[in-house]
Amino acid sequence: MLERVKRKWYYSVIVSLLVLLIVIPFDWFPGHYTTIMVLIGINTMVTVGLCLLLGYTGQVSLGHAAFYGIGAYFSAVLSKTYHLNPWLAMLIAAIATGAFAYVIGYPIFRLKGNYLAVATLALGVIVYILFGKLAPGGPDGIAGIPNLSIGGFAFDTWFKRYFLVWGFCLVVLLISQNIVNSRSGRALRAIHGSEAAAESIGINVDRFKVKIFVLSCVYASLAGSLLAHSMAHISPSSFDPMVSVIVVVMAVMGGLASIWGAVFGAGIVVMLKHELLLGFGELEIIIYGLILMLVMIFMPEGLFVWLKSSYVKLKELYIRWRLGQIRRGAET
Amino acid sequence: MSADQFVQYFISGLTMGSIYAIVGLGFTIIYAVTRIINFAQGEFVMLGGMLSFYLIKSAGIPLAPALILSVLITVVIGAIMYLLAIRTARHASVVSLIIITIGAAVFFRGIAGEIFPWGVDIVRPPYFTGSQSIAFLGAYVHPQAFWIIGTTVVVMILLHLFLTYTMVGKALKACAISPVSASMVGINPRTMALIAFTLAAALGGISGVVMAPLTLMSYSSGFMLGLKGFVAASIGGFKSPVATVIGGFTLGIVESLAVGIDWGPFTSAYKDVIAMTVLLLILLIRSGRLAEEERMS
Amino acid sequence: MKKYLMWALTLTLVLSLLAIGGIGCEEEGEEEPTPTPEVTATPVKEAYKVGAILDLSGPCSNLGIPEERTAEMMADQVNAAGGINGHPLEVIIYDTEGDSTKSVTLVTKLIEEDEVLAIIGPSRSGSSGAVIDTVTTSEIPIVSLAAARSIVVPVEERYWVFKTPQTEYEIIPEIYTYLQSADITDVAIISDTGGFGVAGRTLCNDLADDYGITIVDDQTFADADTSMISQMTHIKGENPQAVVCWSTDKGSAIVAQDMKTLQMDDVLLFMSHGVANKAFVQAGGEAVEGVIIPAGKLLAADEVPADDPQKEVLVSYRDDYEAIYGAGSIDTFGGHCYDGLSWVIMALEEMPEGLTLADARAFIRDAIEDMGTFIGTGGVYNITAEDHLGLGTGNVYMYEIVNGEWVWFK
Structure with a gap:
């Protein structure tokens, strides 16, 4: 019975998410919601990568903004300065980021736990400083990055970008869901449980970790490219060390135990920052800090798991009530 | 680089390194006992510095009592933070606690x-003792820099003695090595965690009041100070106070000499960039041993 | 249960703390709309809405706060005087946190949801650059309060964008002219690695030859740096006659302090207009005595000669501002907002009734561009279709800090 409730929950989340996604850009909501939804989509893509890494292999990265930024900068420079087709620029950016992640992956994943966090943080700081020093535009960044377009159809409004970004985002979510449910997913969970045990049943632990790391970096790179082509302007401050921390916050807030949690994590953090707290002026960051703490104290496994368990609890209550009713009906 | 300049760079590195080290000590204590990376550590430093200014300038309290009071208030804030936010989240994983x-x-920054006013x-x-710089081995040193270096060394020694020779200190150490076995011999890990947070807040407050005259302070200084302290603690391996201070000194001196060498990058x-690369290299060189340690714990 | 109790306790604690602090940000926010019904006994016309996106928190909040205060003060003044042609003025203020992405969503919100007529801000160059694309496609005028010249150049691509603050192009020539007249040739530069510092550093290097100046050393520092002794030791080794420091409050104050520590007493120290505020002098203390800073005339409004065209506006803005926020609280950042919002108000005064939103926005843009000469706190502006800043030379004074006061230097 409980199994069925849980499975139904899973489908109802996906269905309601799809319905929401299709409904939101239309007339019911003011125009800037599409802008915020685009940002949520982009952030979700970065967060999903981190969920795979942190939630399924137990490896933390405090430097994801670096890969997010490398994608954005490659896309921006190639398409603006060298007039490459933006799609091609995006592809090259993803390949370059993946290659970079692969090269540094092996040495860096010899580190574990906290030391891995420190190393990725250092990497993030280095890349961030180099953006300001070596990349065109310096600290002020690059403006006038061209839009993505298919044939003559340019993604030049937020409404159009919305479908582009969420298209990408859903593909990324589905790929990740497949990985998690596949053989590799089980291997990843085994690594999370115990590396020694995983090793002993013939899983090449290092290779799996690096593979997932590369995949999550490619996600981040794609997200960065989408950001660059949507915003038309990027600057190093969008990829500073604090952004890496915020990505971890999104992943944990949503719930590490599920790929779909990323949508909730990115959703709540972006919404808080860009919309929900706007009326509070200078009190904004105080309330933001309070909410971060409260969510983690009362929903330590994240929003998604909390919603899920509340749903299951409610459903159980309902079923019990119905059963009672039926029983009473039978008695009378 | 002349000899005088070298001394100047070296002392400058020591000063910065002391700042990083004393901030790093707070990270080390909390991490060792609870495995939490305390992102609010930098905010303790900020609060210490800001409170000392407030008490001296706005409330008109004399220097020494104001400094002590600032540290005490920071300690109380640290303890409250642990009791309200960390302890109540009993079933949370370490990563949730870090969040x-x-x-x-963010909350402390906003409040500050x-x-x-x-x-x-x-x-x-x-400044504690004026601003007339002192000539020292051909270099000029600000009196406040002596205060910073001195405080760091004294705090390090006291902390070392506390952990080695007192009952509570030994209990903290036991908890750091293995919480499970520690609780088996009757040490309450949650009391130890409270002590760790209180100590870390005290260290943050002390570093804040000592460095603020030289480094200046604003409500948003905490994050970057915390980041550098965190790096110092990780060079030291999150182990002993002595290792953390050596880590801080290394970071400060590398940064300072990088300016002085003036060749290529x-x-x-x-x-x-150089400081972070050194950190990465240190971690990678030690990676074999670090992996071993992680497995042990 | 205990958990909830504890949290309720903190909440009360925090709220009472805030109340004691006397900040009461919410109250300020709520007060705003109340004067409107009192003033206009005649039928209330629809309010003119202007948006402002400012750095109220984050690294540049010392810019954003005086800008916010100025905007609120001006809106109150306009409304107390019966509004603009009977329309109350409503300024909608949002906090960018210094984040360029958030600036973009806020601009979109102002344009599409709040339907404002014009936008003031952002406070920083990076965020200003980020919103240019959005305001251009949405066709709404924006007056940026950030320093970088690239915000209004090239002007063909900045049809909707104006700005009020001086750039390094107005300031550095003043410093170099002075150095030339004082026969100083060996100069060292120290700057931060942010957008402001890099822009100043680049121009300092570019212009040096024109003024016969040799740059003997060129050092930088990062935001997080707690000491500049190393950089200053390096500079000291190159024996400059003067040091130009291009950064904001904190870094600049530490540079001055560390120069004193190293006993570089015979070296002149010049700083940017980014430190033209009271907090810098207060925090700098004795270390910043003797520092020379070129900035707008606002800081020494009393010393400005009576025949200066700016005299009246400088004194009246300063008096109004300090009457509310305390003596000595004036700084040039609030002045930038004063100038920008004044342009918009002037345009609104000329605007005919009954325009559609798009027409009204276009009208305001054209009105600002055709405004002619405008006398503001930052200087005498002369905006044209080719120049969306419109500041020439002669709007900048050199100040020396003497006994914690801004003293007119030449």
Whole structure:
């Protein structure tokens, strides 16, 4: 019975998410919601990568903004300065980021736990400083990055970008869901449980970790490219060390135990920052800090798991009530 | 680089290194006992510095009592933070607890920007013993720099003695090595965690009041100070106070000498990149041993 | 249960703390709309809405706060005087946190949801650059309060964008002219690695030859740096006659302090207009005595000669501002907002009734561009279709800090 409730929950989340996604850009909501939804989509893509890494292999990265930024900068420079087709620029950016992640992956994943966090943080700081020093535009960044377009159809409004970004985002979510449910997913969970045990049943632990790391970096790179082509302007401050921390916050807030949690994590953090707290002026960051703490104290496994368990609890209550009713009906 | 300049760079590195080290000590204690990376550690430093300015300038309290009071208030804030935010989240995983400390950091920053009468401006509490620099081995040193270096060394020694020779210190150490076995011999890990947070807040407060006259302070200084302290603690391996201080000194001296060498990328423009690369190299060289340690714990 | 109790306790604690602090940000926010019904006994016309996106928190909040205060003060003044042609003025203020992505969503919100007529801000160059694309496609005028010249150049691509603050192009020539007249040739530069510092550093290097100046050393520091002793030791080794420091409050104050520590007493120290505020002098203390800073005339409004065209506006803005926020609280950042919002108000005064939103926005843009000469706190502006800043030379004074006061230097 409980199994069925849980499975139904899973489908109802996906269905309601799809319905929401299709409904939101239309007339019911003011125009800037599409802008915020685009940002949520982009952030979700970065967060999903981190969920795979942190939630399924137990490896933390405090430097994801670096890969997010490398994608954005490659896309921006190639398409603006060298007039490459933006799609091609995006592809090259993803390949370059993946290659970079692969090269540094092996040495860096010899580190574990906290030391891995420190190393990725250092990497993030280095890349961030180099953006300001070596990349065109310096600290002020690059403006006038061209839009993505298919044939003559340019993604030049937020409404159009919305479908582009969420298209990408859903593909990324589905790929990740497949990985998690596949053989590799089980291997990843085994690594999370115990590396020694995983090793002993013939899983090449290092290779799996690096593979997932590369995949999550490619996600981040794609997200960065989408950001660059949507915003038309990027600057190093969008990829500073604090952004890496915020990505971890999104992943944990949503719930590490599920790929779909990323949508909730990115959703709540972006919404808080860009919309929900706007009326509070200078009190904004105080309330933001309070909410971060409260969510983690009362929903330590994240929003998604909390919603899920509340749903299951409610459903159980309902079923019990119905059963009672039926029983009473039978008695009378 | 002349000999005089070398001494100057070295002492400058020691000063910065002391700042990083004393901030790093707070990270080390909390991490060792609870495995939490306390992102609010930098905010303790900020609060210490800002409170000392407030008490001296706005409340008119004399220097020494104001400094002690600032540290005490920071300690109380640290203890409250642990009791309200960390302890109540009993079933949370370590990573959730880390997010709570991030939330607390943002919260403290926001409060500091709101309650102090000067709002978001930078402030400087008075120097402890004037500002006339002292000639020392051909270099000039600010008196406050001596205070900073001295405080760091004294705090390190006291902390070392505390951990080695007192009952509570030994209990903290036992908890750091193995919480499970520690609780088996009757040590309450949650009491130890409270002590760790209180100590860390005290260290943050002390470093804040000592450095603020030289480094200046604003409500948003905490994050970057925390980041450098965190790096110092990780060079030291999150182990003993002595290792953390050595880590801090290493970071400060590398940064300072990177400015002095002035060859190729070794200029002030790339000093942070160099410092971070050194950190990465240290971690990678030690990676074999570090992996072993992680497995043990 | 205990958990909830504890949290309720903190909440009360925090709220009472805030109340004691006397900040009461919410109250300020709520007060705003109340004067409107009192003033206009005649039928209330629809309010003119202007948006402002400012750095109220984050690294540049010391810019954003005086800008916010100025905007609120001006809106109150306009409404107390019966509004603009009977329309109350409503300024909608949002906090960018210094984040360029958030600036973009806020601009979109102002344009599409709040339907404002014009936008003031952002406070920083990076965020200003980020919103240019959005305001251009949405066709709404924006007056940026950030320093970088690239915000209004090239002007063909900045049809909707104006700005009020001086750039390094107005300031550095003043410093170099002075150095030339004082026969100083060996100069060292120290700057931060942010957008402001890099822009100043680049121009300092570019212009040096024109003024016969040799740059003997060029050092930088990062935001997080707690000491500049290393950089200053390096500079000291090159024996400059003067040091130009291009950064904001904190870094600049530490540079001055560390120069004193190293006993570089015979070296002149010049700083940017980024430190032209009271907090810098207060925090700098004795270390910043003797520092020379070129900035707008606002800081020494009393010393400005009576025949200066700016005299009246400088004194009246300063008096109004300090009457509310305390003596000595004036700084040039609030002045930038004063100038920008004044342009918009002037345009609104000329605007005919009954325009559609798009027409009204276009009208305001054209009105600002055709405004002619405008006398503001930052200087005498002369905006044209080719120049969306419109500041020439002669709007900048050199100040020396003497006994914690801004003293007119020449």
